[in-house]
Amino acid sequence: MDWSLTFVIITFAIYIGIAIWARAGTTADFYVAGHDVHPALNGMATAADWMSAASYLSMAGLIAFLGYGGSVYLMGWTGGYVLLALLLAPFLREFGKFTVPDFVGDRYYSVAARLIAVVCAMFISFTYIAGQMKGVGVAFSSFLGVEYNLGILIGMAIVFVYATFGGMKGVTYTQVAQYVVMIFAYTVPAIFISLIITGNPIPQLGFIGDAKGTDMSMLAKLNETVTGLGFQAYTETDKSMLDVFCITGALMFGTAGLPHVIIRFFTVSSAKAARYSAGWALLFIAILYTTAPAVGAFARLNFIDTVNEATYIEGDIDEIDYTAAAEAIVADGGKPVPTWYKTWEKTGLLKYDDVNGDGIMQYRGPNAPDGLANEVSPNNDIFVLANPQIAQLPGWVIGLVVAGGLAAALSTAAGLLMVISSAVSHDLCRKTFFKDMDDKTEMLIARLAAGAAVVAAGLLGIFATSLPFVAQVVAFAFGLAAASLFPIIFLGIFWKRMNREGAIVSMLFGLVTTFWYIVHFKFVDTDPSHWFTGISPEGIGFVVMWVAALIGILVSLVTAPPPQHVQDLVEDIRIPGMQEARATAAPAE
C-alpha cells in the first residue's frame, strides 16, 4: 500500500508541475490550447480524455463475464473514431471556433439552437463526470486508506489547479502524462498474465494462441471450462443480434457526439492535423482496447483455475498464518484459496458464501451440470486490480495500477470540466447574454466556471454514493450524444439545406425521446419484455438518432432554406483553407 501512495504523490506532483508550466494566457489558450497542439500529442491527450475509470478498471472484467457480449464496448468505443475522423473532426476544426454549441449556434444561425446544444453538452458532461469522481473516491478509500469524501476532495483540488490555471492547455499536457501512466500500468501486468496463461508475452497473440502446456487454444479451453461450470460459452451471448447491433451503434455514434471528445480536435492546427490526430487517438486507444479482451479472457480462466474448488481459509490475512494454513490444505491433497484472493477480499470486491457448508469454494453458473449453487461472487473491477498480484508481480506494480486508475478518472473529469466551463463562459455569457464582454473578462469567467464545475462535480461524486444507479446513467451520456448532437452536427456539414427549424426539432426530439426511454425502462418499468422491439435502454440512442435525423430533414424541407452566408460557411468548411482565402479575397463582405 505504501507503493500506491508513493506513485500517487509522484504523479500528482507531475500534474501540478505541468499546470504551472502550461498557464493559459488568452481565451484561445484556455479553450483550445492555442490551436497548436501536435497531432500525436493531441491523440494521446484524446486517448486519456476518452478512456475513463470505467474503461480502465471495469471494462476487462465486464468482458470477462460477458464474453462475446462484451464486444459491444470494444467495437462501439473504437469505431466511433472512424466517424470522428471522416465525418466530424476535420470539418469542425476547419470551422475554427471554440465549442460544440459554437458550431451549432453559427451553423443554425440561432441562439435557441445554441442554448439547446448547451443543455445537451452540460447534461452529457455532468452525468459522465459523477462516475469519474466516484472512481476517484473509491480509488482513494480502497487503496490509500483515505476516507472516500476526502479522496474526492483531493482529486477535486488537483483538477481545480490545472483546469483553472491552465485551461485546455493545462488539461492537454496533463492528459498526455496521464496517458503514459495509464497505458504503462495497464500493459505491464497484462504481459505477465499472458505469459502465465499462454506462454506468449504479447496479450493480443496469447488471446488467439494455445493455453500454456496444452495443444488446445486458450479460447477453446475457456469455453470448455465455463460451460462445464454451467455458464454460457465465452464466445457466445444471450443478447439478441438486434440489441447487440443497436448498443454497438449507440456507443459508436455516441462517442462521435461526445462534446469533450470533439473539442479535443479544436486544439490542433488544421483540418489535416485533425485527421491525423484522430488516427493517433485510435492507435493509442487501441493499445488498451485490444489488450482488454485478452486480459478479460485470461483473468476468467485464471480465476476459475485458482479459486474454483479451493479450500477457504477463514480470517483476515494480516492476522492469520496464511502460509501454515495453506500448507496444511496442500498436505491434505486440497487447493488453498490463493493469497491475492485473501488480500482483495478486504475491499469487498470478492464475496464468498459457503452455501453447502463444505468449506470449499464452488464457482458455478446458472446451469451447473452438477446442480451445485454458486458461492463466489467477484466484482468486475477485481480483474484489473488484482492482476499484478495474480501474476505475482512486485508490490510497486500495484501502486502503478492505482495511480493509473486515478489518471484515467482525473483525465476524463478534466476534459468534461472544460466542456462545462466553456459552455458557461463562452456560449452562455459571451455569445448569448453579455455580447460586449472583452477577452479578459471572458477568461476570468471561464476560470470561475471551471472552478464551480469542479466543486459541482465533486459534490455529485459525494452525493452519488447514495444513489444506486450511477453505473446505469452512463447509458444516458452515450444515448443522448448519439441522438441529440450527432445528427445535427453531421447534417450541418454534409447537407447544406439543413436549417434552424430542422436542427431545433431534431435536437429536442432526440433529447426528450432518449431521456424518456432510458428513465422509463431503467427506473419505472424494468421488465425487458416491454422494450421496443427488444432494444435495451443502452441501445435506444442508435434508433432515436435515425428518427431524429429524418425528422430534422423533413422539417428543414418544409421550412425556409438557411440564409446565403450560412450556405457559404458550409461550403467553406468542406474545403480546407477556403475560409481564409475568402476572408482575404473579400474583406468587406
Next chain:
Amino acid sequence: MSQDVKEVDAKGYWRAVLTLTISLFVIWFLVSYGAGILFREFLDQFSVGGAPMGFWFAQQGAIYLFGLLILYYCIAMNRLERKFGVKG
C-alpha cells in the same frame, strides 16, 4: 487571392471526398457490424489462430481495421488535396 478561390474545383473536390468517405464507410460497416455481428455465426466456423473468426473480428480485428481505415483516409485526403490544389 480571389484567383485562388476560383481556381479550386470545389465541386470536383467535394465529390471525390464523398466517394472516398462512402467507400471507407462500406468497409467500416463490413468489418464491425458485418463480420463482428451480422455474419458472426457464419464466420465462426473459420478461425484466426485459436479464435473463432467472427468473435475475433468483434474483439480484435475490427479495431485494427478501424485504425487502418483512418490511416488510409489521411493519406488519400493528402493526395486529393494535392490533386485539387487545396491547402491542407
